[in-house]
Amino acid sequence: MLRDEEENAAELKIGDDFLKAKCLMNCEVSILLDRKCDQLKQMSEDAMNQIPQVLDKSLQYVQRFSRFTNQDAVKQVREVLSQCKLTEFELAVLGNLCPETVEEAVAVVPSLQTKGRGISEEAIEKLLNELMMIKKFE
Structure with missing residues (x-):
């Protein structure tokens, strides 16, 4: 099987090394x-x-x-994103790109909409609003 067929970020098929690794924003x-x-x-x-x-x-x-510069804000971002049971990969991508809408979030991290994940559009929107609030008061 070709490497491109094995790995697919939309389905969180990013390789064992990345799934086990701690991703940093x-x-x-x-x-x-x-x-x-x-x-x-x-x-x-x-x-x-x-x-x-x-x-x-x-x-x-x-x-x-970097979207966030204040160390306390960085800590808050990780805490907020960690509450949603995101993988490290998803957490890092959302923390780095800070999408403003649910559509943008799903476009950059399609695995958010994978069946069985339990992350609703409302939960994604709430998460994005929390990130915007952290950025606003940084």
């Missing part, structure tokens, strides 16, 4: 990388020479695409 990665850069700066007098370019570029990327 961009905003969580930003916090971690920022801490690492701070540690490197403290360990050296010449901070710019101690931060590897790949680390710096990665930090710039996740900061640019």
Whole structure:
């Protein structure tokens, strides 16, 4: 069987490695990388020479695409998304993209509408509203 036939994110067929892995949102990665850069700066007098370019570029990327910057807001987002019994993959995608409507959410994460999941459109809409409130008061 071809690899494309085996993996299908719409059906949460993303491979065992990804199903078992802890997925992080961009905003969580930003916090971690920022801490690492701070540690490197403290360990050296010449901070710019101690931060590897790949680390710096990665930090710039996740900061640019992070929807949430406040650490408390990031924690709230994970808590809100975790309450809906989402997989790590779904949680990370919704946290990164922050869709505004149920239609957008289902378009980016089709597995939300998989039969037997028990996630109604009302539950998705409530979840999206909570994310918008967190962003609004961040």
